[in-house]
Amino acid sequence: DAGVIQSPRHEVTEMGQEVTLRCKPISGHNSLFWYRQTMMRGLELLIYFNNNVPIDDSGMPEDRFSAKMPNASFSTLKIQPSEPRDSAVYFCASSVGWADTQYFGPGTRLTVL
């Protein structure tokens, strides 16, 4: 298995632009997680899905952030409009069940100018 795949690996955009991050979980995993990591705030859970259904989105910072999981093999995290404070590394992770070992993707490093 290729592991969790994220794209793009790096994204540089200007304030106000829409940003879409993509994730392909490991096949057979039922849970998918989106995290954000910064030096100041550490690793933050934004949202997680179980069987494609959002279970807990309490970590999503504000309405500018949205996440979807249209099927078991694909999820997106969208920021619209983006702001400089959104600059961070965004990780996607998947697991068999939501309390099981999580497998992380390589992350997307987002820079909003």
Next chain:
Amino acid sequence: SQQGEEDPQALSIQEGENATMNCSYKTSINNLQWYRQNSGRGLVHLILIRSNEREKHSGRLRVTLDTSKKSSSLLITASRAADTASYFCATDMKSSGDKLTFGTGTRLAVRP
């Protein structure tokens, strides 16, 4: 505040020495996991210890769990420069839907 709080926040040791990191948590758990993150990479699972276990080994790693004190420790023996990374504990609390909650991490630097 974080469910898992690692201590110390940063640790610098000489190659060959042992490194010990601690994790404290607040509520009852089903299991506790340790992860490692190399700079610029995603987290990688190291070891899982269940709430009814007290100690677990994997290679040069030794994890202990004291549920009465709500704490765990990760010991890396005979450290190598390649062990330089951040180490996170993660707990699945019996409340809050059992999802994993990650701590703040310990940054370990092993000097060659």
